[in-house]
Amino acid sequence: MxxxxxxxxxxxxxxxxxxxxxxxxxxxxxxxxxxxxxxxxxxxxxxxxxxxxxxxxxxxxxxxxxxxxxxxxxxxxxxxxxxxxxxxxxxxxxxxxxxxxxxxxxxxxxxxxxxxxxxxxxxxxxxxxxxxxxxxxxxxxxxxxxxxxxxxxxxxxxxxxxxxxxxxxxxxxxxxxxxxxxxxxxxxxxxxxxxxxxxxxxxxxxxxxxxxxxxxxxxxKIHVDETLRDYIALLAAATRRSPDIALGASPRASVALMRAAQAKAFMAGRGYAVPDDIKELAPAVLAHRLVLSPSARYEGRTAEQTIAEALERTPVPAADRRARA
Incomplete structure (x- = not known):
């Protein structure tokens, strides 16, 4: 707490x-x-x-x-x-x-x-x-x-x-x-x-x-389970593979997302982070770091849309290991 x-x-x-x-x-x-x-x-x-x-x-x-x-x-x-x-x-x-x-x-x-x-x-x-x-x-x-x-x-x-x-x-x-x-x-x-x-x-x-x-x-000191660290890495990798993105999220961005999730969990009175902490903060942490491809800009796409799609496609970690942490 x-x-x-x-x-x-x-x-x-x-x-x-x-x-x-x-x-x-x-x-x-x-x-x-x-x-x-x-x-x-x-x-x-x-x-x-x-x-x-x-x-x-x-x-x-x-x-x-x-x-x-x-x-x-x-x-x-x-x-x-x-x-x-x-x-x-x-x-x-x-x-x-x-x-x-x-x-x-x-x-x-x-x-x-x-x-x-x-x-x-x-x-x-x-x-x-x-x-x-x-x-x-x-x-x-x-x-x-x-x-x-x-x-x-x-x-x-x-x-x-x-x-x-x-x-x-x-x-x-x-x-x-x-x-x-x-x-x-x-x-x-x-x-x-x-x-x-x-x-x-x-x-x-x-x-x-x-x-x-x-x-x-x-x-x-807020606990971030290994499954959540993998989840963050998968989200970052998804931005790098997206055809809409010319410059994806860096490892510094992944660290920032983990730190933000820890702070979010702390403010909620928890000693551990959960996937919702990451999902809620991912657009605010990642979007300004991404560079859209010329074709995506022409089509009116946004970095937030790409992040939303990455969140939708990336499997959310199970909760049982977090509960034991």
Whole structure:
């Protein structure tokens, strides 16, 4: 079962407290919030992708305010330089030495706002940070703080002054989240909350940094049966064999799906993962990593359709071995 936050004494799992806290500011996006929380528990990065004005940045800020971790925001623009994120060395004429001044990337929780508005050389500077939790500047390696979670946003309709994210970078996002437009009642609720103060002002941390690290360690201990590991490998192989896919899921994608399933099981209060954890999260974890073939794009096919077909064709493992785990 999930451990409880020392900041609360209600006996409620801390993950539920975190979700409910974020929902005070973000209306009607329970599934998106849960997936972001699952990614954070798994120690992975998140790509939030949707049209402008649907609450992408609000969701990230609400998560940041609900976590007692260092937070920074990087607004990506075409003229941004790698050093604007990572930091730079400053020369001190008195001591005749250089001192490295850390950039905004040195935070526990980083919002990369409109990531696709910056050119490839800046996006490439994030690869080492996202994969290895460190950056290299002037020949020296600097570790990033733990935990290190990067949540990036990008708009899907504004093509002016935007750049396509490279496959290597997309593969480093644990999962992709889409918000969509709210329903009529949800939108009316959003309007009702726009008083004198921002909905963000009422949020306070419900999870301390040390507790988050402990939760992430507990998630890694969630049992994933051998049959489930085989199931994940078969799903990944199915994407590589599909005629609709030019670039299938990588082994990194398989690891991400397993980690996400562990986090999902942890949030459900189980000590083991089940096939439904994998089936539910497979589209969010795999779709943004796949590259459609030209013929599939011409026919209007989507990566989500290919994943749905792979899930339908791949035999689901039996439950008896999991029950004994």
């Amino acid at each position: 999930p451990i409880l936050s020392s900041s609360w004494d209600r006996g409620e799992p801390v993950t539920d407290l975190l979700i409910r806290q974020v929902e005070k500011a973000v209306v009607g996006k329970r599934e998106a919030i849960e997936r972001c929380v699952a990614a954070i528990l798994a120690g992975g990065h998140v790509l939030i992708e949707d049209v402008p004005g649907t609450g992408k940045t609000l969701l990230v800020k609400a998560l940041a305010r609900s976590l007692d971790c260092g937070f920074s925001r990087i607004q990506f623009t075409p003229d941004l330089l790698p050093a604007d994120m990572t930091g730079t060395s400053i020369y001190h004429p008195v001591t005749h030495s250089f001192e490295f001044r850390k950039g905004p990337l040195f935070a526990h929780f980083v919002l990369a706002d409109e990531l696709n508005r910056t050119p490839a050389r800046v996006q490439a500077a994030l690869l080492e940070a996202m994969e290895e939790g460190q950056i290299t500047a002037d020949g020296e390696t600097h570790p990033l703080p733990r935990p290190f979670i990067l949540i990036a946003t990008q708009n899907t309709v504004d093509g002016e002054s935007t750049y396509t994210l490279p496959e290597a970078q997309l593969d480093r996002f644990l999962l992709r989240v889409r918000l969509g437009y709210p329903g009529i009642r949800e939108e009316a609720d959003i309007l009702a909350r726009q008083g004198e103060k921002s909905p963000l002002d009422q949020l306070r941390p419900v999870l301390m940094r040390e507790e988050l690290l402990a939760l992430q360690a507990n998630v890694r």
